[in-house]
Amino acid sequence: MWRYDAAYATVATVVMMCLKERLEIVSEESTIDVQFRGLDRCTVTVALVMKSGAPVVSVCKEVQKEIVEEIRMLTPFVVEHVHLIVKKLVVEKTNA
Structure with missing residues (x-):
């Protein structure tokens, strides 16, 4: 089970790095789930x-592509799918 936990943490960290780079995404409130198939395949689901x-739409397309590329470059896993769900839109608070 240790290998699964380490793999999950590694992929989730890579995904979170991708989210934190985007000003349009509130990464602290977004959630990540990773499902593995076999020893080298995964599906990532992110509720943004x-x-x-x-x-x-354009942000989601860019994030999907970036997640696939970063996981490919930084881990031994092949991404089968990246599912992005926009669960909430928030209005930024302005400093008055």
Whole structure:
């Protein structure tokens, strides 16, 4: 079971790094799930919290591509699918 926990933590960390780079995404409120198939394949599901006004479709397409590339470069895993779910849009608070 240790190998699974380490693999899960590694892939989840790579995904979180991708999310933190995006100003349109509230990474602290987004959640990640990783499912493995066999020894080298995974599916990533991310429930995103995005800032209102962000170009949702284009951001999601870019994030999907980046997640696949980063996991490919930094881990031994092949990504079969990246599912992105926008679970909430939030309005940024302004400093008044």
